[in-house]
Amino acid sequence: MTEAAEGTRFGRRAVLGLLGFGAAGVVFGSKAQGLVDKALRPLTVRDRTGLTSYLPGSGRFRIYSVTGHSPKRTAAEYRLTVDGLVDEPLSLTFEELRTGLPQTRLTKDFQCVTGWRVEDVEWAGVTVADVLDRAGVAAGATHLRFHSFDGTYTETLTLDQARRPDVLVAHVMLGEPVTRVHGGPVRLYVAPMYGYKSLKWLERIEVTDSLEPVGYWEELGYDVDAWIGRSNGRRDEPA
Amino acid sequence: MTVPVDTRVGDRILRFDRTERVLHWANAVLVIICMVTAAILYFGPLSAVVGRRTLVKDIHVLAGLALPVPFVAALAGRWRAGVRADAARLGRWIGDDTVWLRTRGRAADVRLGKFNGGQKLNATFLAGVLPVLLLTGVIMRWFDPFPDSWRTGATFVHDLGAFGVWIAVTGHIVKSLAEPEMLRSMVSGWVPAGWAERHRPRWHEEVSAPDRTDDRVDRDDRVDASGQR
Numbered sequence: 001m002t003e004a005a006e007g008t009r010f011g012r013r014a015v016l017g018l019l020g021f022g023a024a025g026v027v028f029g030s031k032a033q034g035l036v037d038k039a040l041r042p043l044t045v046r047d048r049t050g051l052t053s054y055l056p057g058s059g060r061f062r063i064y065s066v067t068g069h070s071p072k073r074t075a076a077e078y079r080l081t082v083d084g085l086v087d088e089p090l091s092l093t094f095e096e097l098r099t100g101l102p103q104t105r106l107t108k109d110f111q112c113v114t115g116w117r118v119e120d121v122e123w124a125g126v127t128v129a130d131v132l133d134r135a136g137v138a139a140g141a142t143h144l145r146f147h148s149f150d151g152t153y154t155e156t157l158t159l160d161q162a163r164r165p166d167v168l169v170a171h172v173m174l175g176e177p178v179t180r181v182h183g184g185p186v187r188l189y190v191a192p193m194y195g196y197k198s199l200k201w202l203e204r205i206e207v208t209d210s211l212e213p214v215g216y217w218e219e220l221g222y223d224v225d226a227w228i229g230r231s232n233g234r235r236d237e238p239a
Numbered sequence: 240m241t242v243p244v245d246t247r248v249g250d251r252i253l254r255f256d257r258t259e260r261v262l263h264w265a266n267a268v269l270v271i272i273c274m275v276t277a278a279i280l281y282f283g284p285l286s287a288v289v290g291r292r293t294l295v296k297d298i299h300v301l302a303g304l305a306l307p308v309p310f311v312a313a314l315a316g317r318w319r320a321g322v323r324a325d326a327a328r329l330g331r332w333i334g335d336d337t338v339w340l341r342t343r344g345r346a347a348d349v350r351l352g353k354f355n356g357g358q359k360l361n362a363t364f365l366a367g368v369l370p371v372l373l374l375t376g377v378i379m380r381w382f383d384p385f386p387d388s389w390r391t392g393a394t395f396v397h398d399l400g401a402f403g404v405w406i407a408v409t410g411h412i413v414k415s416l417a418e419p420e421m422l423r424s425m426v427s428g429w430v431p432a433g434w435a436e437r438h439r440p441r442w443h444e445e446v447s448a449p450d451r452t453d454d455r456v457d458r459d460d461r462v463d464a465s466g467q468r
Contacts, residue, residue: 006352011330011363018367022396026375029392063286070287114379115391181287234387 061110061118063181066216071150071201075177075185080131080169084145084207087136094185097171101126101134106166106191109239111228113194117236123189124172129163131205140209146188147204155188155199155215156224159207166191169202191239193226244321245353247446250432254353254424256321258313263425265309270369270408272302277401303376306369328353329362335441353442361411364403372400 025032075094082090092100104127110118128144137159144162146155161167170189171178178184183200190197196217211224218224223231228238242248244256255263276299279289289295313322335349336356344355354362378385378393385393415422420438424430435443 007331007333007336009330010332011326011359011366014330014363015367018364018371022368022371022375022400025396025399026378026389026392029395030388033391033395061283062281063283064292065287065290066292067290070290115387115394181283233383236387 061182062112062114062116065150065181065200067150067152070180071148072180073149073185073201073203078185080186080202081204082131082135082207083204085138085141085209086132086207087138090131090135092131094171097126097169097186102130104130104165104168105172106168106189108166108191110195110198111236111239113196113222113226113232113234121173122175123168123170123191125168125170125186125189127165128157128167128169128188128205129165131169132159132163132207135207137207141207143208143211145206145208145215146199146202147206148183148199148201149203150201153199153201153216154213155197156211156218157190157197158211161190161193161225164192169205190226192228194222194228194232194234196222197226244324245442245446247432251429252432252435252443252446253428254430254435255325255428256318257428258318259321259325260425260428262309262313262322266306269302269306269309270365270404273299273306273372274401274405274408276302281398281401300376300380303373306373325353329359332356332359333441350441351439352445353439357410357414361407364407368400368403368407372397372404375400 078094080090080092080097082092103124105122105124107120107122110121142159144157144159146157148154157167168189168191169186171184171186173179173182173184173187173189178187183198183202186202188197188199188202197215199215213219214224225231228234229236241257242253244253244259246253276295279285279295280292280299286292313319331352333352335351336359338346339349339351340356340360342349344357375393375397378389379397382390382393415425420430420434432443432447435446
């Protein structure tokens with residue numbers, strides 16, 4: 001008697017079972033993930049190692065760096081340039097951003113266009129509106145272009161969008177100074193829009209009269225006006 | 240003419256024919272590429288060190304899409320006999336497998352067939368989970384036609400399944416290194432009959448049955464010659 005005729009055939013059933021489990025997971029996984037996140041909340045908020053953030057489904061930041069390495073700039077050598085259609089171009093140090101301009105604190109979610117969301121992130125910094133008021137916007141200006149010191153990443157906002165009270169030049173994220181991988185020492189945080197608008201490693205705000213050229217992710221096909229829940233074909237809750 | 244799988248020639252037994260070995264290693268290369276790129280995409284510190292997300296993602300997607308190719312090729316012709324026979328063996332569970340699993344291979348009197356319980360579970364798990372990863376990966380990559388919640392659900396399943404693959408494949412590699420005879424059989428195809436008698440007595444008995452050895456004896460010389468190549 002050959003072995004293949006003995007025992008029980010479990011293989012096909014197990015494979016089909018896994019396929020079924022996968023299909024159910026796709027359809028109901030979003031709900032399951034929400035429940036898992038809630039169940040793990042007591043664990044994850046107290047975790048100082050950060051290891052629980054690697055559990056599948058827990059609300060965590062994923063790092064989508066597009067260039068070869070995370071660019072490095074210390075707080076001491078950091079400068080934020082504001083130029084273009086302004087009355088007075090600025091070059092702000094990290095200290096000036098932290099103490100020389102009105103500080104705004106926000107606790108808001110970070111929603112990625114790929115679906116993950118990190119709830120209740122503590123942000124602090126200067127609103128873009130306050131930075132613009134310091135520089136003075138010249139007549140005819142309509143848009144802002146943000147440049148990253150990674151050399152590749154750019155983003156745009158209209159003046160009206162940028163003047164919202166929940167759009168920050170942030171130096172605090174997750175309640176601490178913005179880390180290098182999260183775009184520190186200074187990044188943009190555009191609360192009402194998907195995460196790709198919140199440019200990392202911010203080094204320059206250019207005031208212009210044109211949307212073109214569009215930003216890095218917009219060039220790849222993402223919406224220019226990236227309102228959470230009203231763009232990119234998604235229906236997420238606003239942050 | 241090559242020897243069919245499970246043929247005893249002298250004091251050696253052909254455990255895996257050429258198709259099976261090529262399939263195994265082609266699949267291994269693709270799965271490992273997927274695993275390494277997955278780790279870079281998933282773990283923040285690694286993502287930050289490597290960067291180049293677009294390139295890493297493209298490699299991951301291409302390797303993933305290529306996963307079915309070796310299987311389709313292996314099953315497309317007359318050369319598939321060994322793959323099919325072993326798939327059937329891997330999908331059968333016998334009482335001795337349960338004993339082997341419960342005693343973690345330490346029970347003296349288990350009479351295993353060609354594969355042990357761990358190998359059967361590993362192969363079956365991967366046979367189920369790799370298609371799941373491929374399909375959820377397709378939803379993640381080409382998400383437009385699907386509802387938002389599917390994209391989130393697919394990501395959740397993909398993450399879970401990937402953890403499973405990491406555990407299964409790591410275990411598979413560790414175990415194969417611990418028993419070099421099995422690793423060697425996936426390279427050369429052959430195992431010593433003595434090893435089979437000690438570790439796979441049920442299979443050894445099956446392939447050594449008189450009616451099976453007799454009709455192959457006349458092939459011995461040609462096989463040895465081709466085995467030397």
